[in-house]
Amino acid sequence: MDEIFLQRAIELAHASVSGGDGGPFGAVVVKDGEIIGEGRNRVIGSNDPTAHAEIAAIRSACARLGRFHLADCVLYASSEPCPMCLSAAYWARLQRIVFANTRDQAAAIGFCDDALYDELRLPHAARSVPTCHLPIPGAAEPLRRWHENPGRTAY
Amino acid sequence: MDEIFLQRAIELAHASVSGGDGGPFGAVVVKDGEIIGEGRNRVIGSNDPTAHAEIAAIRSACARLGRFHLADCVLYASSEPCPMCLSAAYWARLQRIVFANTRDQAAAIGFCDDALYDELRLPHAARSVPTCHLPIPGAAEPLRRWHENPGRTAY
Numbered sequence: 001m002d003e004i005f006l007q008r009a010i011e012l013a014h015a016s017v018s019g020g021d022g023g024p025f026g027a028v029v030v031k032d033g034e035i036i037g038e039g040r041n042r043v044i045g046s047n048d049p050t051a052h053a054e055i056a057a058i059r060s061a062c063a064r065l066g067r068f069h070l071a072d073c074v075l076y077a078s079s080e081p082c083p084m085c086l087s088a089a090y091w092a093r094l095q096r097i098v099f100a101n102t103r104d105q106a107a108a109i110g111f112c113d114d115a116l117y118d119e120l121r122l123p124h125a126a127r128s129v130p131t132c133h134l135p136i137p138g139a140a141e142p143l144r145r146w147h148e149n150p151g152r153t154a155y
Numbered sequence: 156m157d158e159i160f161l162q163r164a165i166e167l168a169h170a171s172v173s174g175g176d177g178g179p180f181g182a183v184v185v186k187d188g189e190i191i192g193e194g195r196n197r198v199i200g201s202n203d204p205t206a207h208a209e210i211a212a213i214r215s216a217c218a219r220l221g222r223f224h225l226a227d228c229v230l231y232a233s234s235e236p237c238p239m240c241l242s243a244a245y246w247a248r249l250q251r252i253v254f255a256n257t258r259d260q261a262a263a264i265g266f267c268d269d270a271l272y273d274e275l276r277l278p279h280a281a282r283s284v285p286t287c288h289l290p291i292p293g294a295a296e297p298l299r300r301w302h303e304n305p306g307r308t309a310y
């Protein structure tokens with residue numbers, strides 16, 4: 001079954017190349033042997049740097065199920081998820097991830113996924129995007145209010 | 156000026172706590188001293204695990220400018236971006252990132268950002284979400300088609 005769902009993710013990747021509106025990446029979310037969310041890269045067409053295939057598939061599946069966790073679902077991606085999409089899969093509590101092409105194959109055609117994994121390992125001061133910790137007075141108040149609310153919904 | 160924009164991000168974090176529809180996090184994107192995108196966490200209210208403050212602020216700024224890169228913009232976040240949001244900032248080519256609360260402060264009230272940074276460092280086999288590389292025939296075709304198209308738009 002894994003091959004069938006992965007094949008659909010690759011079809012979606014082809015659609016982005018044909019459409020000219022995104023990179024060559026597709027993804028599907030599957031629950032109980034049924035595709036419940038699909039996505040393809042549409043960064044260019046939607047002017048949205050977060051419009052990766054996996055993000056779109058996860059959002060689509062969550063909208064269909066009406067919940068923000070997908071613990072009973074599997075993510076199939078035509079290529080290895082970038083750190084943004086992998087993190088989204090964790091936030092969604094996905095059960096399993098299956099991918100076909102590696103980050104090295106994506107790097108070979110100009111995508112920076114692999115470099116981004118390296119970058120995230122670095123301390124702030126060593127990163128290519130300058131990152132500054134500026135603890136202003138009162139900044140932690142929203143955290144305290146959230147934590148002290150017994151009716152809060154964890155996610 | 157950094158303090159003023161960070162203060163607005165914290166106001167947005169308060170709004171999510173008050174609204175009860177998301178975690179205590181807010182963010183803004185600033186261009187030429189003006190806020191051009193705002194976001195607050197709405198994971199719960201929107202049933203979308205990717206609806207973090209920084210993702211929302213980046214999407215909002217890109218929609219306003221009509222482009223998918225924000226190389227002339229700064230991201231202000233009430234708390235240190237999680238790996239998903241940090242990666243989104245890199246994909247958006249943001250110039251600089253400023254945050255107030257640390258990932259340790261978020262971890263202290265139950266958010267897994269810090270653990271997620273650790274998880275991303277691990278090889279596939281050691282991760283808590285099983286991740287499988289399944290290279291099926293034809294999988295690399297979309298990558299080849301993309302690479303061979305001289306009119307492709309890089310992002």
